[in-house]
Amino acid sequence: MTQSAMEQKILFTGTMGAGKTTAIAAISEIEPISTDVRNTDSSVNKAFTTVGLDYGEVTLDNGEKLRLYGTPGQTRYEFMWDILAKGALGLVILIDHSRPDPLADLDVYLSGFKDFISRSACVVGIGRMDKNPELTLEDYSRRMASQDARFPVLPVDVRQRDQVLQLLDLLMLQLEVQNEQ
């Protein structure tokens, strides 16, 4: 199957409450389709959470659709990750810095998508940086390096469209330079 005939998609993953749904909503031209249910996990302060996946899309100038998928945050849906990642252009990992152990959260997604990110593009966005001053971006950088995961890691407020776009910009850049080689 040629690249152009394949479904074009970008994947958003990360912890529950990290803002995958919000990030997709920031750039999707349709109202994102979410399978949200009332949250029963008391450790996360949100009324609803996604148990299936989020979906948004952008129509390119040739009519082709760029599909934006958000994985469910909970690791019990890990079996879906490989399915969703198949054929994806790149991966955006969103981490909620205010959670008890965000570095361990990062490990989960680096490990879960290891095969995919070894051959594609990835960028990590850290949300709510102000909530946990004990950890810095340096800590994430070192953690990623220790796992040979060499991707940009930036603070992000997913409510800000330009910040979500910056993540996608860096994703595009990786794909473009990969094509150049």
Next chain:
Amino acid sequence: MASTERADDASTAEKDSERHFAGAGSGAAESRPLSASQRHVFYFKVSGLSVRDELLLRSMVCVLDKKTHHEWRCRESRPQLAIVHSKNNPGPENISNPADSSLAMMVGDMGVDEGLRLRLPLHPADLEAKLNRAGSIILGRLAADEPSTETASSPHEPVPSHAHEEKKSIPADPQEPGWNDRLQLSRWPAAPLLASPRHVKAATLLLKMPMTMSKICEFSGLTQDECTRFIEKLRQNMLLQSPDTKKINGSILPDAANNQARIGLLARIRLKLGLKP
């Protein structure tokens, strides 16, 4: 090359928790507690002091390790801080060994307590404050845009800087040998090194795979001078590593037929999202 290391996490966490930050003449910004992850290891050497004073100074540094913002270790080769007796080094034109250190701390009987000057007899609070100040200056230099040719403490202090020597090893001109050598980042740089979105792009490229400076400029939008300075700062922060050829040869790349289609796709995505190429 100036070298900084992150202290062992466990030990620094312990040190961090025990730190009191007495201040001792340091500014408010210097007195802020640093987290374990922000604590660096710096190296110093001592020269020109009497045996007694040198021994006392080293002992004080060890004792103060529980309190200083950064960890200080004694090392003769390529220290970041040279602690020098003022009689051996009275002014900037009379530096005993300029290549040894990027920052000098003078010790002696001086009338004015300013900058990085230590009084004799040594006093722990004074030493702690000056080490903290020296650490801030060294960190600031590593992160600063400007070439590290001045101290933040005093214009009269000698500034022997190996950074000048290292700068020569970074080609500033595409005609110079080395411009097309491949470079690669070992990990994502600290935020102060990423001064603009173009620097963020350059770092992204250098992480993705080994890149030449000409390619970095082409894809990131950095000018040649900006790129040279950026690479120099990465080198000073020990963030460059030997190119990993597997990153080029081992990548799963689209075949030639798909390559053009993919380039077109990426261009269309950029166009739609309003992202500049």
